Amino acid sequence: MDAMVLTAPGTSLQWQQRDTPHPGDGEVLVTVSACGVCRTDLHVVDGELPNIRYPIIPGHEIVGRIAALGAGVSTPRIGDRVGIPWLGHTCGICRYCRSGMENLCDAPLFTGYTRDGGFASHAIADARYAFPLGESGDDVAIAPLLCAGLIGWRSLVIAGEAERLGIYGFGAAGHIVAQVARWQGREVYAFTRGGDVAAQEFARSLGAVWAGASEELPPEPLDAAIIYAPVGGLVPAALKAVRKGGRVVCAGIHMSDIPSFPYDLLWEERQLVSVANLTRQDGVDFLAVAARAGIRTETHAFPLREANAVLTKLRAGELLGAAVLVP
Numbered sequence: 001m002d003a004m005v006l007t008a009p010g011t012s013l014q015w016q017q018r019d020t021p022h023p024g025d026g027e028v029l030v031t032v033s034a035c036g037v038c039r040t041d042l043h044v045v046d047g048e049l050p051n052i053r054y055p056i057i058p059g060h061e062i063v064g065r066i067a068a069l070g071a072g073v074s075t076p077r078i079g080d081r082v083g084i085p086w087l088g089h090t091c092g093i094c095r096y097c098r099s100g101m102e103n104l105c106d107a108p109l110f111t112g113y114t115r116d117g118g119f120a121s122h123a124i125a126d127a128r129y130a131f132p133l134g135e136s137g138d139d140v141a142i143a144p145l146l147c148a149g150l151i152g153w154r155s156l157v158i159a160g161e162a163e164r165l166g167i168y169g170f171g172a173a174g175h176i177v178a179q180v181a182r183w184q185g186r187e188v189y190a191f192t193r194g195g196d197v198a199a200q201e202f203a204r205s206l207g208a209v210w211a212g213a214s215e216e217l218p219p220e221p222l223d224a225a226i227i228y229a230p231v232g233g234l235v236p237a238a239l240k241a242v243r244k245g246g247r248v249v250c251a252g253i254h255m256s257d258i259p260s261f262p263y264d265l266l267w268e269e270r271q272l273v274s275v276a277n278l279t280r281q282d283g284v285d286f287l288a289v290a291a292r293a294g295i296r297t298e299t300h301a302f303p304l305r306e307a308n309a310v311l312t313k314l315r316a317g318e319l320l321g322a323a324v325l326v327p
Contacts, residue, residue, distance in 0.1 A: 147307025
């Protein structure tokens with residue numbers, strides 16, 4: 001198999017050829033057809049997350065087909081098209097797993113972080129976390145749904161019944177969530193870094209009623225705001241933009257330090273909450289919604305060997321929508 005491998009933090013990925021792995025008990029081997037490039041992959045490559053296992057193959061927005069089954073696996077079946085998300089394994093026995101909160105499992109494994117991911121021609125996955133995708137839709141277009149879409153969906157649910165929704169950071173997750181929110185009848189307000197006119201025009205093309213810089217206040221107070229950009233300084237900005245009783249959702253796995261801010265920004269029952277990972281039910285719910293809502297992902301496909309260049313573009317904010325690697 002071919003793979004782009006991270007051998008140490010802060011280094012470039014290395015192209016390697018390895019023996020194709022065999023699935024163990026409860027696992028499947030997937031032939032990868034597409035793998036989205038997520039900002040979390042940047043945090044892995046840059047060594048910003050704890051307990052990274054080296055060497056590691058990044059990538060957790062995987063679309064592919066089942067090539068082999070491990071012992072005890074009856075579904076999915078060989079040949080089925082599946083999606084492999086960020087949360088790749090849970091223990092099933094801790095208090096969180098037993099109470100329907102497997103996203104907070106005490107002993108999880110994460111695809112492309114603590115187990116090898118999809119920047120490769122093949123990947124091993126826990127069969128329980130291989131979502132059936134059916135045969136509709138293009139593999140490249142589907143790939144961003146496996147994390148940007150799923151985390152976006154979970155953050156939208158946690159944002160509540162907000163009629164006026166702010167989105168800070170209009171990248172892969174933002175452009176998917178904006179479409180879901182518009183389909184639900186909400187007003188979307190998009191916030192982008194600096195004077196990124198292209199991103200603001202992109203947001204308006206997807207139905208945003210307003211788009212501006214992250215430092216600006218929207219024309220109307222927001223009911224809720226979701227922060228996808230990993231910038232702690234956006235927290236007080238978002239709190240300032242929401243109304244009394246409004247909610248700010250931090251949706252990233254990593255964020256720079258949040259600066260101090262006056263209590264007045266949080267007072268009047270404003271809420272500040274975070275999103276951690278996802279559950280299998282999130283996958284079931286979101287993939288059904290995505291099909292009904294006709295979600296269109298803005299994607300840019302690149303050969304697997306160009307993974308380092310793609311990560312550089314993502315780090316510099318040079319991509320509109322989502323990048324996808326194709327083996």
